[in-house]
Amino acid sequence: MYLFVAMKPNNLNIPVSQYKRIVILGGGFAGLNLAKKLINTHYQVVLLDRQNFHQFQPLFYQVAMAGLEPSAIAFPIRKMFRKSTNVFVRQAEIHQVNRENKSVKTDRGVIEYDYLVVALGAITNFFGNEEIAEKSYSLKSLGESLLIRNRMFEDFEDSLFVENYEKRQGLIDFVIVGGGPTGVEMAGALAEMKRYIIPKDFAELDPGEIDIYLVQSGENVLPAMSAKSQRKAKQYLEDMGVQLILQDRVTGFDGLNVQLKSGRTLKTEKLIWAAGITCPQIQGLETDSNNRGRLEVNRHCQWTEDEDVYAIGDVALMKSDKYPYGHPQVAQTALQMANHVAKYLKNKDKNTTVKEFVYKDRGSLATIGRNKAVADFPSFSMGGFLAWMIWLWVHLFSLIGTRNKVIVMINWMWSYITYDTALRLIIKQKK
Numbered sequence: 001m002y003l004f005v006a007m008k009p010n011n012l013n014i015p016v017s018q019y020k021r022i023v024i025l026g027g028g029f030a031g032l033n034l035a036k037k038l039i040n041t042h043y044q045v046v047l048l049d050r051q052n053f054h055q056f057q058p059l060f061y062q063v064a065m066a067g068l069e070p071s072a073i074a075f076p077i078r079k080m081f082r083k084s085t086n087v088f089v090r091q092a093e094i095h096q097v098n099r100e101n102k103s104v105k106t107d108r109g110v111i112e113y114d115y116l117v118v119a120l121g122a123i124t125n126f127f128g129n130e131e132i133a134e135k136s137y138s139l140k141s142l143g144e145s146l147l148i149r150n151r152m153f154e155d156f157e158d159s160l161f162v163e164n165y166e167k168r169q170g171l172i173d174f175v176i177v178g179g180g181p182t183g184v185e186m187a188g189a190l191a192e193m194k195r196y197i198i199p200k201d202f203a204e205l206d207p208g209e210i211d212i213y214l215v216q217s218g219e220n221v222l223p224a225m226s227a228k229s230q231r232k233a234k235q236y237l238e239d240m241g242v243q244l245i246l247q248d249r250v251t252g253f254d255g256l257n258v259q260l261k262s263g264r265t266l267k268t269e270k271l272i273w274a275a276g277i278t279c280p281q282i283q284g285l286e287t288d289s290n291n292r293g294r295l296e297v298n299r300h301c302q303w304t305e306d307e308d309v310y311a312i313g314d315v316a317l318m319k320s321d322k323y324p325y326g327h328p329q330v331a332q333t334a335l336q337m338a339n340h341v342a343k344y345l346k347n348k349d350k351n352t353t354v355k356e357f358v359y360k361d362r363g364s365l366a367t368i369g370r371n372k373a374v375a376d377f378p379s380f381s382m383g384g385f386l387a388w389m390i391w392l393w394v395h396l397f398s399l400i401g402t403r404n405k406v407i408v409m410i411n412w413m414w415s416y417i418t419y420d421t422a423l424r425l426i427i428k429q430k431k
């Protein structure tokens with residue numbers, strides 16, 4: 001039973017309660033899962049996010065490639081808490097944390113907390129290159145996915161008006177930077193678009209003119225996966241016509257030409273940056289610059305600087321013997337840390353000991369294209385059709401909301417049977 005005592009207007013209009021207040025910053029995998037686990041507990045929970053929906057990042061590239069509509073991989077945060085009386089959701093941009101008076105400053109006002117949980121995820125790391133940050137595309141939000149989709153189809157449309165070969169190259173070629181799962185999945189999806197979609201939609205365009213480059217600084221793609229998966233993924237990409245540029249780096253991009261460290265220049269107006277992440281910096285939560293913005297936490301996800309502040313998900317850096325540089329920044333880590341903190345907080349005042357967090361590695365997967373994926377499990381690796389089926393299954397069932405699951409499944413079945421994706425619309429905001 002939730003008790004309302006009084007309203008405090010400077011607290012984002014959240015009622016004052018007899019219960020302690022947990023403020024969760026970020027409604028991604030970690031924050032949303034934690035709030036869900038705290039429904040109907042002896043806490044008042046306030047969940048803050050700049051967006052009113054949760055986004056399923058692993059399928060961003062399918063939105064960018066026009067395989068899925070954004071609404072199929074987004075879920076309204078409020079919907080999850082319709083029946084709860086102790087969880088309050090506020091759409092707000094978080095600006096600052098004041099640990100002295102235990103409050104968070106947002107663009108909508110200030111809120112006080114008893115416990116603070118930071119679950120702000122990660123942002124694209126451009127390694128200080130302002131020009132690349134300004135002119136390239138990245139894939140960290142649904143908005144950015146749509147930006148890529150619009151730009152790609154606009155450029156294909158524009159290319160039909162261009163007689164000059166060089167100029168046309170700039171419009172139809174792609175350079176992807178970063179050979180991690182995002183870069184590999186993007187490159188594979190583009191190769192399939194070149195093979196199956198472009199000849200149908202843009203019959204006047206020679207698909208042979210479309211170059212897809214994937215630039216990776218290391219010797220192999222998917223550096224976090226096993227050698228077997230790396231080899232297989234490389235083979236798949238090459239077979240699909242992706243031009244791999246390994247052991248080289250992108251050093252500059254003026255919007256027309258991509259400069260590589262080796263001295264090579266690639267012509268494209270679309271540079272897709274998937275080369276690294278860092279964490280958002282919030283005033284009051286400053287961290288060691290060596291931690292790439294992550295907050296160092298103990299084995300209960302408590303920030304080493306302040307035991308009333310917890311960090312979970314991509315933003316948490318928990319060092320252990322097995323993970324001396326922290327856990328992989330993936331959805332499983334976020335979900336498992338959220339479960340742990342929920343358990344810890346529920347038992348906090350009960351004198352019960354909660355075992356320290358131990359990450360359960362359930363394996364990693366990356367898809368390259370139709371019937372082609374690689375999978376690493378703790379004791380074995382596999383590739384091909386079976387790995388692809390596992391990838392489809394895992395992603396389908398990790399999506400939030402039955403409606404989303406059904407829509408995505410129908411889309412995937414349709415694409416598999418017809419070799420086509422349904423949606424190639426250029427929809428832009430009108431000023």
Ligand SMILES: Cc1cc2nc3c(=O)[nH]c(=O)nc-3n(C[C@H](O)[C@H](O)[C@H](O)COP(=O)(O)OP(=O)(O)OC[C@H]3O[C@@H](n4cnc5c(N)ncnc54)[C@H](O)[C@@H]3O)c2cc1C
Nearest residue numbers: 026028029030050057058094120121313314329330331334
């Ligand atoms: C393209 C892509 C593909 C991926 N593929 C996979 C995959 O296949 N498998 C896998 O396991 N993982 C994958 N990941 C990683 C996975 O998505 C992350 O590890 C996971 O989302 C981390 O969860 P989180 O809750 O820590 O952060 P997020 O899910 O990023 O949530 C952070 C939330 O904080 C909010 N926020 C941030 N700053 C502010 C602010 N200042 N004010 C208000 N709100 C704010 C954001 O709006 C967001 O809702 C992928 C990531 C990307 C980008």
